[in-house]
Amino acid sequence: MKTKEILFLMLFLTLFSQASLENTTCKKCHPIITEEYQSSMHSRASIFKDPVHKAVWDKHPDKAKGHYKCAKCHTPSDHALMAGKTKLTDNAVQENEPISCQQCHRIQSIEKHAKANKNVMSKKEKYFFSADPKRKGKEIEFKEESSLFGLMTKTVGSPYHKIDYGNENFYNGNVCMGCHSHKQNGKGFTVCDLEVKQNDSKETCITCHMPKVKGTFVNLKDSKTHAFHGVNIHKITPELLSKYIKLSLNKEANGFSVTVKNEATHTLFPQPLRLNQLRINIERDGKTIELKPVNFMRVIGTNGKPSMPWLATEVLKDTTIKAHETRKVTFDTALQKGDSVVVKFGYYIANPKAAKKLGIQDPYATEFIILTKKRFEIE
Ligand code: HEC
Ligand code: HEC
Ligand code: HEC
Ligand code: HEC
Ligand code: HEC
Incomplete structure (x- = not known):
């Protein structure tokens, strides 16, 4: 031998x-x-x-x-x-x-x-x-x-x-x-x-x-x-995936707009439990102005009211961003020269409202996770 x-x-x-x-x-x-x-x-x-x-x-x-x-x-x-x-x-x-x-x-x-x-x-x-x-x-x-x-x-x-x-x-x-x-x-x-x-x-x-x-x-x-076999978007791979979401900002007459370009071949955060958000902070003269977060989500329910997935019979609302879609969101806050605008695109694994109903307290599921972010300097 x-x-x-x-x-x-x-x-x-x-x-x-x-x-x-x-x-x-x-x-x-x-x-x-x-x-x-x-x-x-x-x-x-x-x-x-x-x-x-x-x-x-x-x-x-x-x-x-x-x-x-x-x-x-x-x-x-x-x-x-x-x-x-x-x-x-x-x-x-x-x-x-x-x-x-x-x-x-x-x-x-x-x-x-x-x-x-x-x-x-x-x-x-x-x-x-x-x-x-x-x-x-x-x-x-x-x-x-x-x-x-x-x-x-x-x-x-x-x-x-x-x-x-x-x-x-x-x-x-x-x-x-x-x-x-x-x-x-x-x-x-x-x-x-x-x-x-x-x-x-x-x-x-x-x-x-x-x-x-x-x-x-x-x-x-x-x-x-x-x-790579460590498929886990929440803990390991936000960095691997963030490049497929492109953020841009445009100054407009009465404010500004932010566009989110989804290069993924599927709807973003399609799970009914997820809450996807766009968060905007404007840094001006050493202070931070926080705008109201914009939600993207799919709400399912019965008889016009949200319900647990096994009871649901209808879609009540769907603002999720679809495959290859470019979503434009407008804000009516006027930007000034010297402003820095920080745009964060992220999500909760469990929408805080649903987490409460389901008794989910694990920070893993209840903290806001940033998928991608970008800073824009206004000139
Ligand atoms: C979720 C499905 C899935 C699981 C679970 C999975 N694999 Fe894979 N694996 C794939 C796919 C799909 C590919 C092909 C990737 C490519 O295009 O090369 C692959 C590729 C591979 C390769 C070739 C790697 C390369 O670079 O070409 C090896 C070896 C392998 N897997 C071993 C494993 C082992 C060992 C495990 C368990 C610890 C495992 N796989 C678990 C889906 C899976
Ligand atoms: C005794 C060693 C050995 C064990 C045990 C073993 N493999 Fe492999 N495996 C290899 C070798 C060597 C290759 C590469 C062969 C080549 O490229 O010619 C390979 C290749 C592969 C590939 C294909 C990689 C490619 O080229 O895309 C997959 C998938 C894979 N193994 C999965 C598994 C899974 C799943 C197990 C466990 C059930 C396993 N292997 C157990 C030695 C092993
Ligand atoms: C046998 C069924 C099965 C197959 C096949 C499978 N998955 Fe999954 N995958 C799951 C389940 C179940 C989960 C959810 C696990 C959980 O969150 O409890 C999951 C989770 C995921 C997630 C989310 C991870 C996260 O962090 O929440 C991604 C991304 C994913 N899979 C990609 C893939 C890809 C890519 C393939 C094909 C190569 C694949 N899966 C094949 C069952 C599968
Ligand atoms: C161009 C890149 C791209 C392709 C192609 C792609 N994905 Fe994704 N995927 C992403 C990005 C970016 C995210 C993070 C946003 C999200 O979670 O929805 C993601 C998230 C996911 C998730 C987690 C969703 C969640 O919130 O739990 C799953 C599951 C998944 N992808 C499966 C797949 C499967 C299956 C395919 C093939 C049909 C696929 N992806 C193709 C980019 C891609
Ligand atoms: C047809 C396949 C399939 C079946 C059957 C299925 N699931 Fe899943 N489930 C998945 C996949 C794939 C994912 C990951 C998708 C993602 O992350 O977007 C998932 C994810 C989940 C998640 C989100 C997990 C997380 O980490 O956020 C929950 C909750 C869940 N499933 C509950 C259930 C329950 C409860 C059942 C049984 C009553 C069930 N699923 C049956 C495929 C399945």
Whole structure:
């Protein structure tokens, strides 16, 4: 046996000895990606990790019936729960990998439905889809290639799994749409809709939310960069995303206007819980004038009154900024030479009014988060 083979054998033995959590195996060879993943919302999508999801679930009528229907998107990797063998309980999967690596990398296609889309998973073991334009269409199996008459050897593929580079959904971002497209409540009312419009944008869900960042994607190779897996807009990625929101200011006859240009291919903050705000401060002669914040939100309800998502049957108001939209907001405060205008575009994870009703107190959900800001000097 060559030393390399012995090494692989040892590696395999350690891999098989720890089978409880799926991601433990991936971590051995993909440590950087796994570490990023651990701070992503995909690793915290369960009620045990996300206080906002928990607060809504606690009030949800399905809770009393003991039927956690949310699992389909929030904790699909809890296989025993999904198969109806166990009830929702705090276990290692719920805590660490409610949406595991495999849960995305085995998505073969997306079935479209009015209620919510559905992920169709590949049944093949140790077989993962991924994207690489240079290998597009290929299926890569592990092999050693020798060159220079056998003096040099190099390996291709992964010793643990096959890779399929032929799944278009991993190139155009459609892989995200099984969970993220839209969702209806029991009354057939659409509670949440990203309203994706690709238009001619070169950016996709993947290029914006999982951009290439420094560090190799696997131990056995030095790829220099890898696709960022720490998807978490609130804590980690406001900086990654702020460049897609462009702010500008125009002085006008009786005041000024601010425009917000949304380059995202979807509605901003479509979640009914979010409150998106534009905040303007004018700094003049050492004093700060605070203008009234402008809200962008989608209010849903029943019989003309706001209600919880599972009861809603109508949209009462929708001022959210849509895909590729440029929204202009005018202010009637006259600007003076020497003023500095500070424009902040941000949001609350939970609209303070809703947070109160739901009993959400966690500062993570109740503090104003700035997505992007800009200072304008008036001349
Ligand atoms: C069709 C898939 C799907 C189902 C089913 C689903 N969700 Fe979600 N949910 C999502 C996605 C995707 C997000 C993230 C969207 C976002 O952040 O804009 C989300 C986000 C949320 C949030 C916001 C979390 C936060 O951090 O602000 C709450 C609350 C929530 N879901 C509650 C529920 C509850 C309760 C159920 C079950 C009754 C449920 N969801 C079922 C897909 C789903
Ligand atoms: C024994 C090491 C090893 C383990 C364990 C392992 N991988 Fe890999 N993986 C590799 C190697 C090596 C490559 C790169 C192969 C190549 O580029 O030729 C790779 C590539 C990949 C790719 C494709 C990267 C690309 O080029 O786009 C994905 C996706 C992936 N692995 C996912 C996983 C997941 C999910 C797990 C856990 C279930 C896992 N891997 C476990 C070694 C491993
Ligand atoms: C051009 C860049 C861009 C593209 C393409 C893009 N996004 Fe976003 N996305 C953003 C920005 C900017 C935000 C922050 C504003 C917000 O939270 O709505 C965001 C926020 C989100 C959020 C969080 C919403 C919330 O408030 O919780 C989700 C979920 C999301 N995107 C999913 C997707 C999916 C799925 C796709 C592919 C259909 C996609 N994005 C494509 C830029 C982009
Ligand atoms: C939310 C879905 C999702 C989850 C969860 C996820 N991935 Fe990925 N992963 C993707 C997508 C989409 C790509 C393709 C990005 C691209 O265009 O290169 C990718 C790319 C990769 C690559 C290739 C990286 C590169 O730079 O080309 C590896 C390796 C990988 N993932 C491993 C993992 C591992 C390990 C985990 C768990 C710790 C994981 N993924 C969890 C969606 C996911
Ligand atoms: C198996 C279902 C599933 C898939 C597939 C999936 N997501 Fe998610 N995603 C979720 C859920 C559920 C949440 C909300 C977690 C929470 O807030 O509790 C979420 C949250 C997010 C968020 C918001 C993070 C935040 O900080 O609130 C973004 C952005 C996002 N996903 C992007 C993506 C992208 C990009 C893809 C495709 C590469 C993808 N997701 C694939 C289920 C999924």
